[in-house]
Amino acid sequence: MNIAVTYENGQIFQHFGHCQQFKVYEVEGTQILSSKVIDANGSGHGALAGFLQQHGVNVLICGGIGGGARTALAQAGIQLYPGASGSADENMAALLAGALRYDPNTVCSHHHHEEGHTCGEHGCGEHHHDCSHHEH
Template structure:
């Protein structure tokens, strides 16, 4: 299993489409084998799902994420664990232990689209252009 976490300064970065790094965790038999921090090289939004697929990722742990990016991850057969906050290493360990708190209905609530549209309090409802 290969898990990716949106990553910044040891924490789960809170907006998938703007993450500059992923921390990758290679896991076998419930044990952590290897970790690596990977730069996104400016890839944004939908392109990030393709990058994760190329890296062999099958599970993503992140904070906020929009509907378009969720669809791209689903198309790439990458399991989404969203709405996660805090330390990235601890989040992965909690996931492996089956104790990670996450939001199965996560939507983007952490950013401004820069297109005159802001998610505001309605949480996007899947119409974000990720």
């Protein structure tokens, strides 16, 4: 099984659609067999699901993610763990241990600002509206 993490400088990158790199872990049971960092080459929101699918990714751990990308990942058969933050390797270890901290309801809408919308704790890094970014 291949598990990908949105990746930047060792951390989980907080906006899926702008992600430049993914760290992909090859996993068997609870063992990590190998890992590699792959460049997304600017694929963009919709194309990233297909890009991950081409790399045999079964599961994605990420920070903020929009609704369209969630749908594209679901259609590609990729299981999603959004709302994660911190070290990519530590989150990967937590997932394998059954202790991953994530928020299944994390959605970051960056195209329009809905009344009452807040990105809460997931820190999507969208500085052009009022999302909070807790980890820097």
